[in-house]
Amino acid sequence: MCSLMGDMTLAQRKTSVAEDLLDLVALLPWWVGVTLAGVSYLVLHRLAVPVVMTTVQPGQMGAIVVRSMGTALALAGQYVVPVICLGGAGLSAWRRRQRRQLTETVVQGKGADVLDGMSWRDFEMLVGEAFRLQGYSVVETGGGGADGGVDLVLTKAGEKFLVQCKQWKAFRVGVDVVRELYGVMAAKGAAGGFVVTSGSFTKEAKAFADGRNVRLVDGHRLLGLIKQARAAISSDGGRPIQEIRPAGTAPSCPVCAAGMVRRTAKKGASAGSSFWGCSNYPSCRGTRPIG
16 A cells, blocks of 8 residues: 555656656667757757847737747756756666666576566566667556556567566466457557566466467576577677578577577468467477568
8 A cells, every 4th residue: 555655646746747858768768868958959049039129019919928938938948958858868878777787687697586586667677678688679668558558669670569577476477468468469550579577477378379479488588588698799799689681581589589480370360371480489489470
C-alpha cells in the first residue's frame, strides 16, 4: 500500500511541461539532447525580437498583444528549453552508464542468480542493453498504459519488435502474458515480440509461443545472450553486432544471433508455409518470416 501511494504521489507530482520534456529528451541518445538544446536556442532567440510599438490602428491591438506574449515566452524559453534539453541529455548519459555497469555485473556473474537482486527498473534497463548489444535500436516506454504493457520497442533492419519484461523471481510467466503481447503485436503491426523474464515460463506459455513470432527469453538465456554479445563486441573493436548479409543468404537469429535455416511449418494456421528457423533449435526457438 505504501508503495502504491508513493507511485500515485509521484504520478500526481509529475504534471509540468518541463518535467515531461525532460523525460522525453532522456529517452533519446545524449547527443540528440545536446543538439536539441542548440537548435532550440537558435530558433527561440530569433523569435525573441521585441515588439516595436508604432501607431496602433483600430483592430490591431489583439494581434499586438498576442505577438508581445509570444515574444515574452520566446525570451524566457531561449534559456529554459536548452537547459531542460541539456538536463535530459545528462540523464540519458547517466542511464547509459548505468546500463553498462549492469551489463558488466551480469557478465562477471557466475549464473542467472545475479539477476535476482535487481529491481524491476534495473532489469528493464539490462534487457534494453542486451538488445542494443544485439544491434537493435531500443526505446524504453516504461510499460503500462495505452501501449498494452510493452516495456521496450525495438527496431532493426526496418522491422519493429515489442518487448515485455517480467522481473519475477518466484513465479513462472504464464500464457496470459504471452497472449497479451501477441495481441498488441498484431494491433501495432510489429514483426515480432519478446517476453523476457529473470525466471521461467509455464508449459502453456511455451506452447502458445511455439510457431508464433514471439520469443520467450528466460534468465539463463538472457545471461547467455549478454555474455555472447559482449564477447563478440570485445573481439570486434567495440562495435555492436550488426546483421550484414548478402541478398538471398540466411539471416541471423533475432534471439541468439546464430545462423538460421529454412524450415516448413508442420502444424497450426501456418502449416505448409516456409520460414527461417534458428539453427540452435530446440534450445532457441527464434524465427523470421521469409520474404
